[in-house]
Amino acid sequence: MSKSPYILAIDQGTSSTRAALIDKNGTIVDIETLAFKQIYPENGWVEHDPEEIMETVLKTIKSVINRNKLSHGDIATCGITNQRETVVAWDKNTGKPFYNAIVWQDRRTQNICEKLVQEKQSELIQEKTGLVIDPYFSATKIQWLLEKISDHENLIVGTIDTWIIWNLSKQESHVTDITNASRTMLFNIKEDKWDDELLAIFKVPKKILPNVLSNKNDFGLIHKDIFGYEIPINGVIGDQQSASIGQLCLEKGMIKATYGTGCFVLINTGNKAIKSKNKLLTTVAYQLDHKKNFAIEGSIFNAGTVIQWLRDELNLFNHVDEIENLISESKDDLTFIPAFTGLGAPYWSSDARGTIYGITRNTSKGDIVKAALKSICFQTKDLIESLKLDLGDNINSMVMRVDGGMSKNNWMMQFLADILDMKIERPINQETTIMGAAFIAGIKAEIFVDLEHIGDLWKSDRIFLPNMDSIVRDKMYLGWQRGIKNLISL
Secondary structure, eight states, X not given: OOOOOEEEEEEEOSSEEEEEEEOTTSOEEEXXXXXXXXXXXXXXXXXXXXXXXXXXXXXXXXXXXXXXXXOTTSEEEEEEEEOSSOEEEEETTTOOBSSOEEOTTOOTTHHHHHHHHHTTOHHHHHHHHSOOSOTTSHHHHHHHHHHHOOOOTTEEEEEHHHHHHHHHTTSOOOEXXXXXXXXXXXXXXXXXXXXXXXXXXXXXXXXXXXXXEOSBSOOOEEOHHHHSSOEEEEEXXXXXXXXXXXXXXXXXXOEXXXXXXXXXXXXXXXXXXXXXXSSOEEEEEEEETTEEEEEEEEEESOSHHHXXXXXXXXXXXXXXXXXXXXXXXXXXXXXXXXXXXXXXXTTOBTTOOOEEEOOOTTOOHHHHHHHHHHHHHHHHHHHHHHHHHHHOGGGGGSEEEEESGGGGOHHHHHHHHHHHTSEEEEESOOOHHHHHHHHHHHHHXXXXXXXXXXXXXXXXXXXXXOOOOHHHHHHHHHHHHHHHHHHHTO
């Protein structure tokens, strides 16, 4: 007997790939996760093996299909969300990548970016794309790849969503969605098209780029040869925009912060693209049919990676569950700036590297771990302070919804509420990124009516209220700012 149709959702992240089954009530029925290798060829370079990524996509999907004994008709639709800005170049005939995927964290194109700034292209690029010139975005990565690859005859490129869809559709769909396109630095977010002037600046031929579609659309079919039957791909969205939808931040002024590999704060600005004057990013939040919403975003390059480093490289603990005990034993205050791959917003300092200030003979493991968690909160405050300058002080009366692995740490979330002087809400369902893609695909497949009708699916797990004296808060933040200033001036 056939089950009620499920939504298959794929979340291809920076450190792992996940596939989930979601039912008509918006409940995750099953989920599978597979990690993959991080490749660091040189200082500041980060790569992934595109073929390994596809292996993890196929394996995770097969796991949930087999475990739940699914057959034809059991999956109504597929939604995909992905690490943004990461770029793959491949041969459209053989399907073989010409090079490893260059990851969003990668800083190898810093020289290209510096040259563009010297050529006074910053204003033009921000006006058209909402972005600042930085190696973070896809355009300079594509330019670098085109310079390194000699055979351009059959070359096509795409972000990770494009690579996955092209493979799942057996080479039939070379497409992307508007949110991923808006992070390339090649897409005009006002005119909704690949911009000829930008393509000329970065020396990128338009013919190698995918077609851009709205988030709820027909992106192609998962080929019947892969799982035995066709599955339509109906929703595609970049991971941070997906998390914003999963957090149901659908109204103007709502804020979400995701604490994953990096940290990303988005505020919904409605149908208006607001240009940041404080080094934040203007980006497309989502486009469903003809309704397009924008957001202002701040990006922190290293969040979860800091905890991984403390665990795997320094061996300060074996499991994240040990962190709160370690912190309870901390006595000294350190300033830890985890600029492993430079600093993101609002500093955009590619050359900065990680630093710890204030170490003494008495410094303990707990002191270092505590300083690491506080550093993520201080960087979030940097972003909120920039948002206030862009949008006005009334932002302080707002609520921030949080998700991602680090948001499970109660001590960190309380410190975040204290240092921001904001109410922090954590949802019961932490899988907000995967849910965003599922919601969009589910609307297209008519499992859900629209985004407004799924509002009651968001439920709070815990609320953290600020409880710190303003003098203490200001003193702590001043110490953080002093550390940043020292690092950048080195």
